[in-house]
Amino acid sequence: MTKLSLAKDKIRVLLLEGVHDSAIQTLAASGYTNVKRLPKALDEADLLEKIKGVHLLGIRSRTQITDRVLAAADRLVTLGCFCIGTNQVDLPAARRRGIPVFNAPFSNTRSVAELVMGEIVMLMRGILPKSAAAHRGEWIKSAANSWEVRGKTLGIVGYGNIGAQLGIVAEAFGMRVVYYDHTDKLPLGNARPVPSLAALLGEAEVVSLHVPETAETAGMIGAAEIQAMRKGSFLINASRGTVVDLAAAAKALKSGHLLGGAFDVFPVEPAGADEEFASPLRGLPNVILTPHIGGSTAEAQERIGVEVARKLADYSDVGSSLGAVNFPQTQLPVRPAGTRFLHIHQNVPGLLAQLVEVFSQRGANITGQYLQTQGEIGYSVVDAEGDLDTGEILEALRAIPGTIRARFLFERH
């Protein structure tokens, strides 16, 4: 028999931004059926209202989880980003509040690499203006500004999971690949690292950006960098909108310094289908604009739904924080019998001794204890057996100075 801190159907799950059905199925398989799903992102005012009473929250890249939102999240246990990027979440604030944040670091990487490869071919053949003309009834049968990609140089900025896969795919098309990354990365295939962004910009005929959104990458490609690109080259951004100065890009695309570009991400993106998309790139014939769908394939979304939902359920069910991006990581065994408590606390000396004391004073036998720390917080999981008053133990755990939050998870006989 298992006693839970809260019946599963009382655990409220809110999923935003049209998270895939597979998430709902995965949560249901673990007993989480109290799920509400909305098709779009919520702005802060709506979120402050809707997040109240929610235990598990799922978002994608558009919903901004600020410290104010977290402060209003009176029941939030954990947060899942059903995507790769986690820049939309104030991660340190979530950690300080004892909320682990999960994502799906690999699930859509292939989808992005494939889209970018397709865009490289489309851009280098000037397909967009030719196709638009044909739709208007015009026939531009011309080889002007139309090249094979074979033998051309692709410059990849950020040689991580996406950048490295793109390099392999591009080499299969016969491209030469150079990359710039601020950390040492093993070159795959015949890819060649270059020592600086400037070196890459000066060499590549196509530049593709695959860095995360950080303070360092904000405005990484501005007017000076675009000017440093080869005349007649192409720029692709499927990373984050803040990485490129779009006004500078639009100017270079209009002047012909850049022959074309493909942009999937923007500094400001509509929350949903009912909001107009505004961009200085709109209307430029040599530019592919896509609505942040680099990772939006059936395969990727299905995988992401399963992966992140499973991580949320694992944390909620057994306290496993493996894969959390802002939190100490523990992978925990599921014990057939016993009682489990979680304790998230300030990372200060002596706390563990007080934690043990709570159990020993009550004649509880500790059968397992796990502790990990990260930055200013520590995460402890305690398994115990004996005739325990779980409510009273929980109260004592919460009374330990430095406690951020404590939870009783389950009691199994």
Ligand SMILES: NC(=O)c1ccc[n+]([C@@H]2O[C@H](COP(=O)([O-])OP(=O)(O)OC[C@H]3O[C@@H](n4cnc5c(N)ncnc54)[C@H](O)[C@@H]3O)[C@@H](O)[C@H]2O)c1
């Ligand atoms: N368009 C989409 O739908 C879509 C889908 C998935 C991911 N993304 C974006 O793409 C980004 C990259 O994804 P990934 O899975 O390859 O991430 P990753 O973490 O595997 O790779 C990012 C790489 O960028 C490098 N990097 C970071 N800062 C840098 C800097 N200042 N200069 C040079 N290199 C730097 C890192 O060292 C790393 O190798 C994500 O963070 C996300 O924002 C977009």
Ligand SMILES: O=C(O)CC[C@@H](O)C(=O)O
């Ligand atoms: O699905 C999304 O909203 C974001 C996709 C992508 O940018 C990611 O970070 O994985």
